[in-house]
Amino acid sequence: xxxxxxxxxxxxxxxxxxxxxxxxxxxxxxxxxxxxxxxxxxxxxxxxxxxxxxxxxxxxxxxxxxxxxxxxxxxxxxxxxxxxxxxxxxxxxxxxxxxxxxxxxxxxxxxxxxxxxxxxxxxxxxxxxxxxxxxxxxxxxxxxxxxxxxxxxxxxxxxxxxxxxxxxxxxxxxxxxxxxxxxxxxxxxxxxxxxxxxxxxxxxxxxxxxxxxxxxxxxxxxxxxxxxxxxxxxxxxxxxxxxxxxxxxxxxxxxxxxxxxxxxxxxxxxxxxxxxxxxxxxxxxxxxxxxxxxxxxxxxxxxxxxxxxxxxxxxxxxxxxxxxxxxxxx
Amino acid sequence: xxxxxxxxxxxxxxxxxxxxxxxxxxxxxxxxxxxxxxxxxxxxxxxxxxxxxxxxxxxxxxxxxxxxxxxxxxxxxxxxxxxxxxxxxxxxxxxxxxxxxxxxxxxxxxxxxxxxxxxxxxxxxxxxxxxxxxxxxxxxxxxxxxxxxxxxxxxxxxxxxxxxxxxxxxxxxxxxxxxxxxxxxxxxxxxxxxxxxxxxxxxxxxxxxxxxxxxxxxxxxxxxxxxxxxxxxxxxxxxxxxxxxxxxxxxxxxxxxxxxxxxxxxxxxxxxxxxxxxxxxxxx
Numbered sequence: 001x002x003x004x005x006x007x008x009x010x011x012x013x014x015x016x017x018x019x020x021x022x023x024x025x026x027x028x029x030x031x032x033x034x035x036x037x038x039x040x041x042x043x044x045x046x047x048x049x050x051x052x053x054x055x056x057x058x059x060x061x062x063x064x065x066x067x068x069x070x071x072x073x074x075x076x077x078x079x080x081x082x083x084x085x086x087x088x089x090x091x092x093x094x095x096x097x098x099x100x101x102x103x104x105x106x107x108x109x110x111x112x113x114x115x116x117x118x119x120x121x122x123x124x125x126x127x128x129x130x131x132x133x134x135x136x137x138x139x140x141x142x143x144x145x146x147x148x149x150x151x152x153x154x155x156x157x158x159x160x161x162x163x164x165x166x167x168x169x170x171x172x173x174x175x176x177x178x179x180x181x182x183x184x185x186x187x188x189x190x191x192x193x194x195x196x197x198x199x200x201x202x203x204x205x206x207x208x209x210x211x212x213x214x215x216x217x218x219x220x221x222x223x224x225x226x227x228x229x230x231x232x233x234x235x236x237x238x239x240x241x242x243x244x245x246x247x248x249x250x251x252x253x254x255x256x257x258x259x260x261x262x263x264x265x266x267x268x269x270x271x272x273x274x275x276x277x278x279x280x281x282x283x284x285x286x287x288x289x290x291x292x293x294x295x296x297x298x299x300x301x302x303x304x305x306x307x308x309x310x311x312x313x314x315x316x317x318x319x320x321x322x323x324x325x326x327x328x329x330x
Numbered sequence: 331x332x333x334x335x336x337x338x339x340x341x342x343x344x345x346x347x348x349x350x351x352x353x354x355x356x357x358x359x360x361x362x363x364x365x366x367x368x369x370x371x372x373x374x375x376x377x378x379x380x381x382x383x384x385x386x387x388x389x390x391x392x393x394x395x396x397x398x399x400x401x402x403x404x405x406x407x408x409x410x411x412x413x414x415x416x417x418x419x420x421x422x423x424x425x426x427x428x429x430x431x432x433x434x435x436x437x438x439x440x441x442x443x444x445x446x447x448x449x450x451x452x453x454x455x456x457x458x459x460x461x462x463x464x465x466x467x468x469x470x471x472x473x474x475x476x477x478x479x480x481x482x483x484x485x486x487x488x489x490x491x492x493x494x495x496x497x498x499x500x501x502x503x504x505x506x507x508x509x510x511x512x513x514x515x516x517x518x519x520x521x522x523x524x525x526x527x528x529x530x531x532x533x534x535x536x537x538x539x540x541x542x543x544x545x546x547x548x549x550x551x552x553x554x555x556x557x558x559x560x561x562x563x564x565x566x567x568x569x570x571x572x573x574x575x576x577x578x579x580x581x582x583x584x585x586x587x588x589x590x591x592x593x594x595x596x597x598x599x600x601x602x603x604x605x606x607x608x609x610x611x612x613x614x
Contacts, residue, residue: 062505095507102506107499112521121517122507173507 008035009213010059010098010181015073017058020066026285028054030237031311032073036181041207041214043224043245045260046234047281052217053103055234056183059215060098061090078180096126099174103186105167109158115142115169116154122176141172145202164195168202175206182207183215188223200227221264225249233257236282236292239311243318253320255297291323299324340601347597353590357583361407370401372557381573391575393565403580406557410539411587413473413558417538418531420477425484426527430515432485433492443489446482454479458541459550468553476541480534487530488523495522525602529595536591543584559584 017029029051036042044052057063059075061082075082077098082090099122102108109118119138123129129137135154142150145168158166167187174182184203188196200223207214216228224231224245231248233241233256241254252258259277279296282288288295294304303323311321342348364370376396384391390399432442449457458475465471495501496519504518539559545551546560547567554561559580566576 060506062502091508091510093508094505095509100503100506102499102503104499108503110498110500110504110518110522113518121504121509125508170503173503 008037009040009078010215011035011076012055012059013074013076015055015058015075016071017054017063018069018071020069024285027071027287028068028237028284029058032239033311034232034239034242036213036215038180038213039207039211040230041216041228042230042232043216043218043228044232044234045218045221045224047219049281049284050234051237051284052219052234053185056100056185056215056217059183060094060100061085062094062100092126095122095174095179096177097179098181098183099177099179100183100185101167101170101174101187103189105163105170105190108170109166111158114155114157115161118158119169119173119176122173126177137176141176142169144175144206145169145172147172163191164198167191167195167199171199171202171206175210175212178210179212181213181215183217185217186219187216188220189218196223203227221260233260236287237284238292238321239319240293240321241319247315247318253314253318253325254293254322255299255324256293259296259298291321344597344601346593347601350590350593350595350597353586354594357407357587357590358411361404361411364404365408370404371398372401372405373397373555381569383573384575390579391573393562393573393576394569399562399576399579402557402562403559403583406559406562406580407583407587409469409552409556409558410542410560410584413469413476413542413552414535414538414587416470416473417476417480417541418535420473421480421484421534422527422531424477425481426488426520426523428481429485429488429492430519430523433489434496434511434515434519439489442485446485449479449482450486455541455544458545459548462545462550468551469556469558472542472545472551475545476538479541480537483537484527484530484534488527491523491526492519495519498522529599529602532591532595532598536588536595539584539587539591 012032012034015029015032016027018025018027032051032055034042034044044055046052054063058068058070059077059082070083073083077093082093085093109115116135116138119141120134123137123141124134138154139150142153147153147165147168158169161169167190171187182203187203188199191199203214204227206212214228216224218224228245230244231242232239233248233254235256241248241252241257243253248257249261252261256277259275262275263277265274277296282292282295288305290306291297291304291309294300297304301323309321309323309326311319312326313319314325341351374397376392379388379392379396381394382388382392382396388398388400390403393399393402428442428446432439458472458479461475461478462468462471465474501514501518504514509518542551542558543560543563546558547564549561549564552558552561554565562580563577563584566573566580570577
């Protein structure tokens, strides 16, 4: 599915964000543009520290300011500009129309409150419900995320649950108000592989039932391949490539994306060593001049060291930030 | 029922909590209930019995006006304990409120904590004496003065815990579902502060009793003829050679109370802080 040009659910346009302290200013997000259509699953991939989570947090305006400072751009959600919304309005949106699942299920639940109270919180915050209605809704939610014996477990505490169960409770909280957009920030990173598969399967089922859109943040391309419809690749605070999943796996255009795909283990090719991308992700405080990726790029050209390539649409729905591609276009 | 039994066993296993709470309960029941059972006269002046040594009719002797020392210690204990209690409630209320707001809102923090620093820098007894002087009703005045003096201690300790909890992911998660700041503070952060607070306030109870004794000893606290442990000691100071019983027993009263409260505090800390539990692996 290509980018739906008309009426996306969420559209982020040229968003720039920096972390400001008294000594320094670090650009964390540089000219981020992305769009998520209704009923679509989009994946945001990239190495650690490239700005994936910050992107998610900035969409929900959850970053503390200071240090975070929006430098430009717009975030439109269902036609409203979130950067211009009041705190009160944002609280109405959070948990109700956009909600989020965090990376660490072990620490995302308050250890001193019962599961029932915590799941009920979002519900009662955004809806007017009587006690019985809330109770029923909470039990329904817990059953929906397949917590066995939901009614008996309302009074239990997070320490009595395993990581996978806690993540399912986080999902229950996130979907309690039937949000239009669910941001899942590495929902399976802290879990083992079988639980990971269960959680992803659960998210997929829930998505089918409620037709919400999902922005999945991950560094696991295997997860992305089977789960998402479109992939956005980030590197050092910038989007470097964006395409449909099929397209991206078939013809990756950016050398970084190619490097990522080459470093995946392949079933039919039993090489002894996996390929890697040379070097490290640069620190955001000390970005190289020109294209951020050029020190690690195998196709580096003189121009890459001088200026940063613009992001351009190579094909319908496939954009890339690389001089190799723009040269090819000309 | 089984649960209660389990709790009782835990309580008995925790030595300092067990001994401290038994001691404190004994003192408190004596001070509170005995005057209802045995008639106590702490005020009648009997000039024929001035400075009598302990005897059958006056087990702890009499003071310079012939008043029964035992009665005065018990009635005075009520005053001391009630001041301790009032200070504990006062510092809990104001301390927690200030600490929660200061810990959560950075802008409030800057102003409030500098003010607390100034108050901490002031000699606390001196400040309390100055404050007591401005209140007429001496017992309540002492409570207010000590509350003002001890609130910064509670604020400091609770605030540091708030700062820790503020960074927890579950607080971030509750922001992500649209919970308003004040609700986050009271329903997500406050419960996490409670263990630290309970321990701190137990110690504060002890501090307040010592503080009251100090102020009244100097003579500006609880005013005669009303007895308190502090002013009995103060009166007895000049008679130390003639009537050592006058200074010994109220001193013992203060010591036992403070000791019992400190033991309770230590015991509670051990019971409530998972990191300090002996012989138990910490479960996350």
